[in-house]
Amino acid sequence: MDEDDPKEYRWETGYEKTWEAIKEDDEGFLEASIADIIQRAKRKRQSKKVYGTKLGMMRHLYVILDCSESMSSQDLKPTRLICSLKLLEGFMEEFFDQNPISQIGVIIMHNKRAEKIMNLAGNARKHIKSLKNLNKTTLVGEPSLQNGLEMALKSLKSLPTHASREILIIMGSLTTCDPSDINSTIESLKKEGIRCSVIGLAAEVYICKLLADKTGGVYNVILDDSHFKDLLYQQIDPPPAACGQESNLIKMGFPHQMAVEGTEEPLTMCMCHVDSIDEGSKLTTGGYYCPQCYSKYCELPVECRACGLTLVSAPHLARSYHHLFPAMNYKEFAYENQAEICSGCQKQFTENEKEVYKCPNCNNYFCIDCDIFVHETLHTCPGCATNSSTFQLTQTG
Amino acid sequence: MKMNNIELPAEQTPEFSSVDETSLIVVIFDSNPGQKLLRDNPHILTHCLDSIIAFSNSHLMQKAQNKLAVMACHSKKSEFIFPGSGKPLDVRQIDGQYETFTLVEKTIKQNLAKHLAGESPMLNTESLLAGAIAMALCYIARLQRSKSPGCMLNSRILVVTGSSDSAMQYMNYMNVFFTAQKQNVVIDVCALDQHLSLLQQGCDITGGLYLKIPQLQGLLQYLLWVFLPEPPIRQKLVLPPPAKVDYRAACFCHRELIDIGYVCSVCLSIFCKFSPICTTCHTVFKIPPLAVKAKKKKIKL
Ligand SMILES: [Zn+2]
Ligand SMILES: [Zn+2]
Ligand SMILES: [Zn+2]
Numbered sequence: 001m002d003e004d005d006p007k008e009y010r011w012e013t014g015y016e017k018t019w020e021a022i023k024e025d026d027e028g029f030l031e032a033s034i035a036d037i038i039q040r041a042k043r044k045r046q047s048k049k050v051y052g053t054k055l056g057m058m059r060h061l062y063v064i065l066d067c068s069e070s071m072s073s074q075d076l077k078p079t080r081l082i083c084s085l086k087l088l089e090g091f092m093e094e095f096f097d098q099n100p101i102s103q104i105g106v107i108i109m110h111n112k113r114a115e116k117i118m119n120l121a122g123n124a125r126k127h128i129k130s131l132k133n134l135n136k137t138t139l140v141g142e143p144s145l146q147n148g149l150e151m152a153l154k155s156l157k158s159l160p161t162h163a164s165r166e167i168l169i170i171m172g173s174l175t176t177c178d179p180s181d182i183n184s185t186i187e188s189l190k191k192e193g194i195r196c197s198v199i200g201l202a203a204e205v206y207i208c209k210l211l212a213d214k215t216g217g218v219y220n221v222i223l224d225d226s227h228f229k230d231l232l233y234q235q236i237d238p239p240p241a242a243c244g245q246e247s248n249l250i251k252m253g254f255p256h257q258m259a260v261e262g263t264e265e266p267l268t269m270c271m272c273h274v275d276s277i278d279e280g281s282k283l284t285t286g287g288y289y290c291p292q293c294y295s296k297y298c299e300l301p302v303e304c305r306a307c308g309l310t311l312v313s314a315p316h317l318a319r320s321y322h323h324l325f326p327a328m329n330y331k332e333f334a335y336e337n338q339a340e341i342c343s344g345c346q347k348q349f350t351e352n353e354k355e356v357y358k359c360p361n362c363n364n365y366f367c368i369d370c371d372i373f374v375h376e377t378l379h380t381c382p383g384c385a386t387n388s389s390t391f392q393l394t395q396t397g
Numbered sequence: 398m399k400m401n402n403i404e405l406p407a408e409q410t411p412e413f414s415s416v417d418e419t420s421l422i423v424v425i426f427d428s429n430p431g432q433k434l435l436r437d438n439p440h441i442l443t444h445c446l447d448s449i450i451a452f453s454n455s456h457l458m459q460k461a462q463n464k465l466a467v468m469a470c471h472s473k474k475s476e477f478i479f480p481g482s483g484k485p486l487d488v489r490q491i492d493g494q495y496e497t498f499t500l501v502e503k504t505i506k507q508n509l510a511k512h513l514a515g516e517s518p519m520l521n522t523e524s525l526l527a528g529a530i531a532m533a534l535c536y537i538a539r540l541q542r543s544k545s546p547g548c549m550l551n552s553r554i555l556v557v558t559g560s561s562d563s564a565m566q567y568m569n570y571m572n573v574f575f576t577a578q579k580q581n582v583v584i585d586v587c588a589l590d591q592h593l594s595l596l597q598q599g600c601d602i603t604g605g606l607y608l609k610i611p612q613l614q615g616l617l618q619y620l621l622w623v624f625l626p627e628p629p630i631r632q633k634l635v636l637p638p639p640a641k642v643d644y645r646a647a648c649f650c651h652r653e654l655i656d657i658g659y660v661c662s663v664c665l666s667i668f669c670k671f672s673p674i675c676t677t678c679h680t681v682f683k684i685p686p687l688a689v690k691a692k693k694k695k696i697k698l
Contacts, residue, residue, distance in 0.1 A: 058662055101665075163662075247680040249659040249671055254646045256656065291656035309657070314646035315598060317665045318571035324664050324678070325568055344535030346477055369542060370535050377579065380572040382535055385528030386475040391569065 111141035146178035322379035344370035427558035434559030472522035478508035527569035
């Protein structure tokens with residue numbers, strides 16, 4: 001999300017307005033204007049985020065990827081499939097970064113069949129590895145949307161009701177070849193409260209639109225690869241908790257690394273690699289011990305294989321807190337020497353400054369770059385956080 | 398100005414061959430007069446400051462293109478005392494001292510004096526280190542944006558403090574740690590007086606070093622020995638072994654460390670016992686899971 005590719009945000013500002021905004025700056029260069037448009041688009045997107053809604057943080061998402069013949073089309077470079085896989089890699093990494101105790105599964109559709117590539121799991125590295133292997137998949141026949149959905153439905157149905165359950169379909173084909181009436185599948189998905197979103201790579205397909213509408217998901221058709229990326233990455237923000245989803249208090253374990261003063265840790269076997277074929281079980285010192293049954297794991301988060309307790313580290317949970325306690329949105333003002341420097345990056349404001357951004361909590365002024373950085377990445381207002389009278393205030397609190 | 402004090406085999410350090418590499422240190426100095434250390438003995442401030450200035454100059458001396466920023470952190474305000482806003486001071490060479498060093502020393506001392514003069518007489522508030530780190534990250538992000546393409550900027554933050562870290566700043570701490578990790582900014586912490594368990598987590602998350610110095614007299618030695626070497630070189634040096642980091646959760650109700658707890662499925666707040674309503678997001682929960690212990694298994698048709 002950090003690349004500043006100018007064309008990335010063109011569709012957002014709208015083509016018709018773009019030319020109005022492009023003005024030559026003092027030296028007659030256009031670059032500055034273009035950068036300006038991109039930044040404005042970013043700001044607009046930020047200010048549109050609605051805060052205060054409840055979020056489904058324990059997300060369970062099935063990605064259903066079309067691997068039919070239509071995915072070999074070269075309208076995306078180098079092919080639709082390769083482009084989708086590349087984007088999905090980045091997506092997985094970012095997804096787990098923002099939804100730390102969530103799980104993703106992967107299903108592919110080809111030759112009228114559905115095939116599960118990856119069960120629901122919460123490890124970005126393993127997912128990326130299995131995506132890499134999909135490169136060589138033969139792209140044959142038609143997809144069956146119904147078979148793909150049924151497979152995901154079967155797995156999601158068995159999950160506890162407090163979990164947020166979602167399906168994301170990436171569809172290249174304009175047709176689907178289904179064994180029976182797909183409407184009944186859509187009805188069961190709706191009944192289970194499973195949110196289905198579709199990203200179409202070609203043109204609008206009625207059944208996809210219907211599926212998204214009925215289940216509370218979103219349906220979009222891409223314009224180009226950067227639009228594709230943007231649509232995909234929109235799925236990273238947790239959706240408002242699905243209606244009817246039960247809330248629960250879940251028992252969790254917070255393992256700490258063994259710390260017995262002055263003693264050498266013994267070599268022990270970890271449970272994560274016990275039956276892994278390609279890596280094999282390792283004898284290691286250190287690791288995380290389940291506080292309930294003392295099984296050892298070399299990575300968190302994980303569900304204890306022996307006693308079923310979900311094991312996480314506290315910072316893992318804290319990674320998501322910014323969704324609940326976001327930094328206040330800044331207000332835009334025309335620059336009239338309100339401040340000499342930006343309270344964040346210390347940039348000297350000059351005559352050329354058009355707008356400055358004021359935090360409604362701490363009343364400090366910031367430059368546009370800091371406005372974006374604070375709300376997109378940092379999630380803490382540097383002005384608020386350095387003053388004892390404001391450092392605990394947030395949008396919701 | 399180059400100091401070849403560490404000789405390493407060339408093939409192991411390709412990242413040091415490039416001349417376009419700049420190393421930036423942002424030192425965050427906790428000069429809050431409210432901290433116990435300074436309340437007990439105000440002279441310590443000068444001692445610490447002198448050590449930090451000597452450390453800063455050593456960093457600048459290592460490579461001509463190295464960069465430095467120094468911040469003062471209090472409870473009401475944190476400020477850049479070097480380079481500081483406005484025009485740089487006018488310094489002439491004194492006693493053959495390299496002008497840059499004089500500039501660093503004079504600017505830091507003058508700006509810190511100004512900063513301290515603006516401090517209110519309230520002495521018992523905590524230093525908002527998480528906020529100062531947030532400012533440092535904005536500053537680093539600007540330098541990253543404005544550097545010329547092809548240049549490498551390696552940035553790190555060194556926190557020097559005698560305060561304790563409190564769970565009040567928990568969210569802000571976590572936000573700055575994860576941001577630093579994302580931006581490849583290393584956070585080092587030199588604790589002068591008390592053990593800092595939250596900041597220690599920050600060092601662990603960002604790959605920095607945490608050290609609680611055994612005695613204040615040796616501050617400069619510790620700074621030069623432990624914190625001056627750039628992170629990639631550190632692996633080759635004999636440094637204090639990393640301490641085990643306590644990653645247990647602090648429950649939202651009592652701020653106590655727990656190893657088994659209950660987490661709200663809506664907002665991920667952590668509680669040490671079951672309660673029927675979440676105090677963070679006000680969600681009402683159904684009956685404790687213990688009462689329905691025999692989980693109903695869905696039977697496949
Ligand atoms: Zn700024
Ligand atoms: Zn603020
Ligand atoms: Zn809650």
